[in-house]
Every structure is written in C-alpha cells, then in structure tokens.
Amino acid sequence: MSTSTETSFRKALPWTAFVALLFMLNYTARSALSPLLVDLERDLAVGHAQATGLLLVQAAGFSASQFVCGFLLARISPGRMVALSLTLSGLCLLGMSLVETLGTARLVFGLFGFMAGLYFPAGMATLSSLVSPRDWGKAVAVHELAPNTSFILLPLFAEAALRHMDWRGVFSVLGSCLALLGLAFALFGRGGRTLAAPPSYAGCREALRTPATWVFIVLFSVCVAGEFATFSVLPVHLVTELHFTETTANQLVSLSRLLCPFAAVAGGWFADRAGAGGIIKGYLLLHGAALSLMALSEPVWVFIGMSAQAFVTAFSFPALFKAFAQSFPAARQPLLLSLTMPVACLIGTGAAPAFLGLCGQHASFGAGFMALGGISVLTLLTLRALPHAALGRG
Template sequence: MTGEPPFLFRGALPWTAFVAVLFWLNYSARAMLSPLLVSVEADLGVGHAAATSLLFMQSLGFCVAQFSCGFLLSRIRPFRMTGGSVLASGLVLIAMLTVHSLSRGRLMFMLFGFTAGFYFPAAMATLSSLVYPRDWGKAVAVHELAPNVGFIFLPLLAQAGLLIATWQGVFALLGGFMALVGGAFLLFGKGGRAYSAPPSFRGVSGMVRDPALGAIVILLAIATIGEFSVFSVLQIYLVGEQGFRPGTANIVISLARLVTPLAVVIGGWAADRRDVYRVVGIGLTVHAVALGLMCVPGARTPALIGVGMQAASIAVLFPSIFKAMAQAFPADRQPVLMSLSMPVSSVISAGLAPLFLGWCGEYLSFAVGFATVAVASLVGLIAVFYLARRHARCGESTL
C-alpha cells in the first residue's frame, strides 16, 4: 500500500493487524509466567508465594513505565515507542537464560515489566492514527482480540516449549521472536508519526476527590483480577488442589478460554444495546458464582465448570466497564482518568492479587483466595449501583 495514514478501514487492516500481533506478543509475554509456574517453582526450589512474587515485581516495573508514558510520548514518536517496547522486551526475555535464583528472577521480571509497560499507550496512539475516527471502534476490536486469543494458545505454547527447553528457554524463544517482530515494525510499520501533546493535570485534584474515580478503579481492579490474577495461578491450582498433571492442566486452561472471544463480542453487543450497569452487575454476580464453584473441595466437575464460567463472565464485563467510564467522565478527562486508574488497577491485579492468591495456595488453600475474590466481586456491586445512580442524575450529558 502506498500513501500515509489515516486509511479506510479495509486498507488499514494489515497495519492494524500488525499492531495487534505486537499486542499479542506483549500480553502473552506478560502472562507466560503463569503456565510455567510449576516449572519455575521446581527449578528455583520455591513455593507458591515466592513464585508469584515474580509477577508482583513485573507489575511494579510495568506501572512505573505506564506513569512515565504520557510525558515521553510528547518527545518520542508513538510508533518508535511501540516497536521499541516490543524489541526491548524481547531482549530482556532472552536474558532470562541467566536466571537461576529467585533474586535474579525478581530483578529480570521487574526490568521486563518496565520495558513492556511502554507498549499500550503508544500503541493506542499509533492505532488511532491508522484509521479515520468513524473506524476507531473496529480498529480497537481487532486489537483487543489479541489477549483473548493469547489466553487460548498461551498454555499450549508453554507446554510445547517445555518439551524442548527449560522455562528460561521458553522465555528466550519468545523473546527472540518479539525482538524480530518489534524490529520489523520499527522498519516497516505505519502510523504513529505525530508526537502526542504533553499531559495536562489541570483538574486532577478534583478528579481524585470524585467518588466516581474510586468506583471505576474498583471495577477495573476486579475485572483485571478476574482476567489476569486468577489465570496466573490456575495451573498450580489445578495441579495442587485438583490433582491434574501440569500438561493436562494447561490443556484444560486453554479449552476453558475457547469461549472468551465470543464472550467479548457478546459483551460489546450488550454494552451498546442494554443497560451497561445491569450488564456489569450480572457479570460480577456470575463471576462470584464461578469462583464459588472453584472453591468446592475435592470436586473436579464443579471446579471445571467454574473455570469456564469465570473466564467467560470476565470477558463479557470489559466493554460495559469502558462504556461506564465514558459515561462517568467527559472525553477531555478520559486521558487523565486512564493515567490514574490503569496503573493502580494493574499493580493490584498483576502484582498484589497474584501474590495474595499464591500465599493462600501455599499456606491456606486456593479456595480461600478465590472466595476472597468472589466477595470482592459482590462488593463491586456497590460501585455499580453508585455509577448507575450518578448516570441517572446526570443523564446523557457526560457522554
């Protein structure tokens, strides 16, 4: 294709898909530790709590990068940060071959989280430049398929990688591919040539005092805990408390995720055609029930049903939560809203929650951790009720 973006959606699709591949690599690399935790524990001689501390260190680096991104994008072109993040992340993953102790692992995973954290804000700026505004929703939909497809194939790829390499080698193989694709995007990718405006924090203090921000953070945290935190301990839960072999557990996890791409589509349809607060409320309730099934001791069938229900209920939630965010705050406050809410929810869901679940699995039981998340999901209904009442008072003026 000749010319420069923006393009019509069909013409932009190859470049949109290119960015989606980068997101698939970024997200898969961040989640790859989860199906490898049993191997990591055996190799480093640590328990569940210590192993999941690697996820916590990764989340710390990730959040520092996200906080920095808004400032750096006014000085670095988005396409360079997008490709550079994937390239640098790949190089760090190759260096995982040097990890043979927990302390070295914590350092490397924090560094990896830092390099990976620059991807998302830069990629969103790149993606938005590829298409005209009327096609923005379709471009985002293509991009957001990446994590859901990743959840399906990631456990299988991890298991296949362990047949030919150590867990460090699996990361190195993925890192080599990431470095190649990130470098290719820097050379051949389109979009993201314009610098972003430096962030303005005017009105941030008022937003911080607004209870709606707290409600949004609560809902995002619960949703991302369900998406990432629960997934991060599923293998060691299925192996340790349900008696599966590691390879079989990874296959079960992949099969449970087959429905999630369809669930995302259903969630998007429901967000556009139904009351978003009712959709979120139902999703949180189903999520709590699913986690309750996973708490039934010594019963595989309820646990497996719960694993599938849990994945689907969370996938349905996200479109409605993002629409609720748009209804709670006007468009000119959305960038500040994202800069405040996303890092907080990320450090909770990608760091503290997996650490807590791992601690429960080692010293109590995973059922205690899952029950706690289920209770949090039901408490989240209070945030839904508050946002619904606020929207009813304000009408459609904040859309």
C-alpha cells in the same frame, strides 16, 4: 450504522489487527509465568508465595512505566513507543537465560515489566487513531482478542516447548519474537503519530478528586484480576490441589478459554448497541458466582467455573472501556488512563496473584478464589458514583 462507517472500519481493520497482534505477544510474554510456574518453583526451590511474588515485582515495574509513559508520550509518538516497548521487553526476556537465583529472577522480571508496561497507553492511543469514535467498541473488541487468544495458545505452546527446553528457553523464544515484531512495527506500522499533551499537576489533582476515577480504578482492578490473576495460578492449583498432571492442567486451562475470543467480539458488539451498564452489572454478579464454583473440590464444577469466569470477563472488557470513554471528555482520557491503569495493573496482575499464592501456600487457592468473588459482587456498590452517561448506550 451507516455504510460509510462500516467501510471505514473495514479499511482500518488490518492495521487494528496488527496492533492486536502486538498486544497478544506483549500479553503472552507477561502471562508466560503461569504455565511455567511449577517448573520454576522446582528449579529455583521456592514456594507458591515466592513464585507468584515474581508477578508482583513484574506488576510494579509495569505500573511504574505506565505512569511514566503518560509523560513520555508528550515527546515520543505512541507508534514509536509501541515499537520501543516491544523491542526492549524482548531483550529483557532474552536475559532470562542468566537467571539462576530468585534475586536475579526478581531483577529481570522487574525490568521486563517496566519495558512491557510502556505498551498499553501507547497501544491504546495508536488504536484510537486508526478508527472513528463510533467504532471504538469494535476496535477494543478486536484488541481484546489478543489476551483471550493468548490464554488458549500459551498453555499449549508452553507444554510443547518444555519438552525441548527449560522455562528459561521458553522466555527466550518469546523475547526473540517480541524484539522482531517491535522492529517490524517500527518499519511498517501505522497510527499513533500525534504527540499527547503532558500530564499536569492540576489535571492529576482534578482527576483524583473525581469519584468516577476511583470507581474505574476498582472496576479495572477487578477485571484485570479476573483476567490475569486467576489464569496465573490455575495450573499450579490444578496440579497441587486437584492432583492433575502438568500436561492435563495446561490442557484444561487452554480448553476453558476456548470461547473467550468470541466473547470479546460479542461484548464489543453488545456494548455498542445495548449499552455498558447492564453488561458491567451482570459481569460483577456472574464473575463472583463463577469464582465461587472454582473454590469447590469437585473437578467438574471447577472446570465450569473456570470456563464461565473467563467468558464473562472477556465479554465485559469492551463495555468497561466504553463506559470509561463515555465518562470523561476525550482530551482527559489519556491522563486518566495513565492514572487508573497503573494502579489497576499493580493490583490485578501483581497483588491479586501474590494474594492467591499466599492463600495457596498457607490455606488453599479455593479460599483466594472465594475472596475475589466476594470483592467482585461488592464492587456493584461503587457503580452509584458513575455518571448516568457511563452506563448508557452512548
């Protein structure tokens, strides 16, 4: 890589890191139910299936707004959309203090999911405007530090906060931070100034007829489920099935994610140099094996599986986005993201946690982990439909 390119990326790094900070708070708020799940179940007197069903409601709102965002970005610049998403989603979380019933919780989680979902297409467009295409893998790696750092800090933050407030108060604190950062980005942020072309019916039809589109829906779904769904149910799994205390469970979840930020950076570096194909194939196999370890009853093996599953998922995300960028022309990518990511997020952050919750209530969380592991390995068969360029170095 040339010195001029490295200099260019260094100049863009502070603003890339700012966008990553916004994503970290967005992702933290969307993941916050995980360490609060036991307290919410107890407070609202609901079971695993009803509690994890809130994530399905949140994911439905999130996915709907991601699709709508593809049209809105033709009229509102990505930078302004990022600020709007953070501010409005923060206000929704402040409304969590009014939740007293499961029905009200569903309403607030649905609204929050819709407002939070406006971030991702706009955030990725803002990120891409800050760096050259050659540095896309590194930029995504920096961006992916956000959820992986969130996975470490969130359980510890929730555990400390619950000593002074209930789960509603934790959401209110996060909502205040979201709203303030949204206003800060509106005033001081850079990037994302170009309006996108509006999606067209012909473009959507062509995209849905392309086999690679469906492959990436599957790949994104598996990766998002690996990142979000397993994290969402791990604390309640460790408490109810392995009989850890809530404090110990949150500490173990945090500890198992300790290497994930380094994995995301290393994944971006390898994706730029070694190509995406080998990383994606290795991920699908190792992910399935790690999920199988999480289904065991021995705590040591469960912790090893938790740590390995989180590490390989963080490592693979930059390669997955790299493969996506190499599969489609740049002009088509915003439309394809607005089609693939809503479906993947509905499955990965909604249906998959709800499925694990059902398994936990009627069988065991371990059975759910085994099922997700099998799906991960079977996904290898879909890679045959990708263009050869998608799995190369680029």
